[in-house]
Amino acid sequence: MRQYRYAMLLAGVLALSGGPLHASPQARAKPAAVAGTQTLSTRVVAYEIDARLDPVRRTITASEVLTYHNLTGQPQQTFPFHLYLNAFQPQSTFTTEERIDNPGLEWKREHYGAIRITRLEVTGMGDLTGQMQFIHPDDNNADDHTVIQVRVPKPVPAGADVQFKISFEDQLPEVVARTGYLRDFFMVGQWFPKVGVWWKGAWNCHQFHLDTEFFADFGTFDVKLTLPQDEVVGAGADLVSSVNNSDGTKTLVYHSEDVHDFSWTASPSFRLIEDSWTGSAGTMKIHLLMSPGHENTDERYLKVLKGTLQTYDEWIGPYPYDRITVVDPPHGGFRAGGMEYPTLVTADTSTWMPRGFLLPEVTLEHEFGHQYWYGMVATNEFEEAWLDEGINSYLEVKVMDHLYGNDTSMFNFPWGQLSDDGEQRRQYMEVADLDPITRFAWKFYDDDSYGGITYGKTSTVLLTLEKIIGEETLRRALHVYFLRYRFTHPTGEDFLKTVEEVSGKDLRWYFEQAVYGTSILDYEILDLHSDPANWYKDADNAGKSESGLYRNYVSVHRKGDFIFPVDVAIRFENGETVRERWDGRDRWIRYTYDRNSPVVSAEIDPEHQVGLDRNLFNNSYTVEEDKRAVRKLSNIWTFLTQWLAQLLAWLT
Numbered sequence: 245m246r247q248y249r250y251a252m253l254l255a256g257v258l259a260l261s262g263g264p265l266h267a268s269p270q271a272r273a274k275p276a277a278v279a280g281t282q283t284l285s286t287r288v289v290a291y292e293i294d295a296r297l298d299p300v301r302r303t304i305t306a307s308e309v310l311t312y313h314n315l316t317g318q319p320q321q322t323f324p325f326h327l328y329l330n331a332f333q334p335q336s337t338f339t340t341e342e343r344i345d346n347p348g349l350e351w352k353r354e355h356y357g358a359i360r361i362t363r364l365e366v367t368g369m370g371d372l373t374g375q376m377q378f379i380h381p382d383d384n385n386a387d388d389h390t391v392i393q394v395r396v397p398k399p400v401p402a403g404a405d406v407q408f409k410i411s412f413e414d415q416l417p418e419v420v421a422r423t424g425y426l427r428d429f430f431m432v433g434q435w436f437p438k439v440g441v442w443w444k445g446a447w448n449c450h451q452f453h454l455d456t457e458f459f460a461d462f463g464t465f466d467v468k469l470t471l472p473q474d475e476v477v478g479a480g481a482d483l484v485s486s487v488n489n490s491d492g493t494k495t496l497v498y499h500s501e502d503v504h505d506f507s508w509t510a511s512p513s514f515r516l517i518e519d520s521w522t523g524s525a526g527t528m529k530i531h532l533l534m535s536p537g538h539e540n541t542d543e544r545y546l547k548v549l550k551g552t553l554q555t556y557d558e559w560i561g562p563y564p565y566d567r568i569t570v571v572d573p574p575h576g577g578f579r580a581g582g583m584e585y586p587t588l589v590t591a592d593t594s595t596w597m598p599r600g601f602l603l604p605e606v607t608l609e610h611e612f613g614h615q616y617w618y619g620m621v622a623t624n625e626f627e628e629a630w631l632d633e634g635i636n637s638y639l640e641v642k643v644m645d646h647l648y649g650n651d652t653s654m655f656n657f658p659w660g661q662l663s664d665d666g667e668q669r670r671q672y673m674e675v676a677d678l679d680p681i682t683r684f685a686w687k688f689y690d691d692d693s694y695g696g697i698t699y700g701k702t703s704t705v706l707l708t709l710e711k712i713i714g715e716e717t718l719r720r721a722l723h724v725y726f727l728r729y730r731f732t733h734p735t736g737e738d739f740l741k742t743v744e745e746v747s748g749k750d751l752r753w754y755f756e757q758a759v760y761g762t763s764i765l766d767y768e769i770l771d772l773h774s775d776p777a778n779w780y781k782d783a784d785n786a787g788k789s790e791s792g793l794y795r796n797y798v799s800v801h802r803k804g805d806f807i808f809p810v811d812v813a814i815r816f817e818n819g820e821t822v823r824e825r826w827d828g829r830d831r832w833i834r835y836t837y838d839r840n841s842p843v844v845s846a847e848i849d850p851e852h853q854v855g856l857d858r859n860l861f862n863n864s865y866t867v868e869e870d871k872r873a874v875r876k877l878s879n880i881w882t883f884l885t886q887w888l889a890q891l892l893a894w895l896t
């Protein structure tokens with residue numbers, strides 16, 4: 245969509261010449277519905293923020309003008325706002341949940357983060373600072389200050405604008421949950437009062453939990469940042485202007501549109517690498533902000549980023565923005581790594597990162613992928629995290645396999661290899677039956693279950709779905725889902741119905757079990773043996789048939805409650821093979837074959853497409869020597885995956 249690019253360019257030029265940037269916010273907060281305007285999204289919000297960073301005190305002092313366009317279809321008198329930084333306090337819901345998972349958690353002064361509104365005024369309605377009150381829609385924790393509600397004196401009519409003028413101060417924590425400072429590095433995310441989303445006929449503005457991410461409406465952002473002149477700055481927006489001030493600071497002006505958040509980063513130690521990439525929507529800028537000692541990863545980041553841009557462009561749809569900023573956190577700053585904000589992502593590496601360990605590649609692929617699901621499709625991450633993290637993890641597997649090889653997309657050493665789908669599966673299996681995919685993010689049993697199910701299970705469910713509808717069809721369904729729902733806030737059912745529509749199949753039987761349920765899928769070869777045909781007269785002492793005729797038995801058992809049709813490949817000593825398909829409805833099935841050869845092996849799911857199968861080692865059975873070999877291999881595999889799991893847990 246090239247027109248969009250030109251529109252951005254025009255907006256930048258006008259802003260530089262003192263044009264609309266200084267016009268009233270109402271004039272620019274135009275919804276998509278206004279005749280003659282062409283926007284990607286329905287613009288509900290327009291934020292103008294003027295912020296000053298004090299890098300010594302790690303504080304931000306700012307004023308915000310939020311123009312909210314009431315497209316809710318009804319008058320509104322109360323407005324909730326997220327104050328995310330207040331999560332980083334000892335009695336918050338976030339920290340309370342963290343302490344349940346980790347009773348050894350210690351509280352340190354550096355963990356403290358806060359956002360304090362010093363004044364709130366509504367244009368035409370006066371100073372409403374005294375009208376603000378904290379609300380706790382999720383858990384009644386009176387000590388949680390992550391959501392505030394304001395009641396205005398008179399309702400804002402449907403279709404009208406309301407303008408909030410807010411003065412606030414941030415205290416940044418040492419990096420935690422992907423925001424904060426570390427030495428001279430600042431990653432500033434979720435840092436300003438942010439209005440909730442009117443969704444399904446009600447305000448949706450959940451508290452900040454340990455395992456929740458975000459949900460916000462689309463709009464425009466015009467942000468002025470004032471900070472010391474030696475800071476190298478990156479933001480999820482276009483830089484409109486940069487002016488040096490006489491007090492040793494500089495003021496940077498940024499603009500972005502058709503996004504739902506604004507984040508930024510600053511450090512005097514960043515090394516800026518500029519590049520570009522051209523896709524179906526035109527040419528875009530790439531900004532890499534690299535931390536000291538990470539020179540070895542420059543090329544690796546650029547390669548995976550361009551490969552991912554290309555693959556998403558081909559498979560899913562165009563990337564419509566004219567920029568992406570990649571932030572490489574400094575040594576020890578991994579808590580700022582692996583995060584997505586609109587058109588800005590944080591990556592992850594280390595000085596010694598070996599080439600065969602594809603953590604920087606997987607992380608950057610994943611975070612960029614979020615630009616499509618979290619960024620543009622913009623589902624509710626509080627309530628349906630799987631639609632973002634899960635679909636994104638599935639595509640992470642597909643894109644990584646496509647770019648780095650099916651068996652080597654995570655770990656690629658001469659002595660050991662592991663694919664990304666193997667890692668997704670492993671995460672799921674550790675928590676397999678604790679929670680359904682569709683649980684609200686903060687209602688999962690714990691952090692491990694949230695991660696294992698939301699990321700690992702969803703991606704494994706979609707990989708297994710390929711067996712039912714085919715890889716190409718699923719890719720087409722994702723393409724249709726993206727094009728149809730980008731810049732809206734679709735639900736899980738919107739996604740599932742799109743898959744059914746594109747595949748032309750009723751898939752409720754699968755979704756009920758895999759998406760809404762917790763049942764385990766596990767099939768095993770229960771028995772495999774042969775008997776001489778006329779055993780009472782035909783067998784020698786070793787049980788060998790003298791006539792050469794055998795009756796062969798193969799039994800398959802459904803161990804779990806998850807019913808799924810399975811293929812079984814059976815092989816006889818003379819090389820003959822037979823293939824069966826069992827609907828899996830009963831608990832077991834026994835196949836009988838009269839052959840002039842004994843059966844030697846049977847394997848369930850011979851193409852290894854059913855990743856949801858919990859135990860892959862009981863899927864095959866081979867008589868005699870081969871069986872020992874299989875066992876031995878399986879032990880090595882188990883050892884290797886456990887060792888890798890340990891390594892990954894230690895690294896991330």
Ligand SMILES: [Zn+2]
Nearest residue numbers: 610614633636
């Ligand atoms: Zn993610």
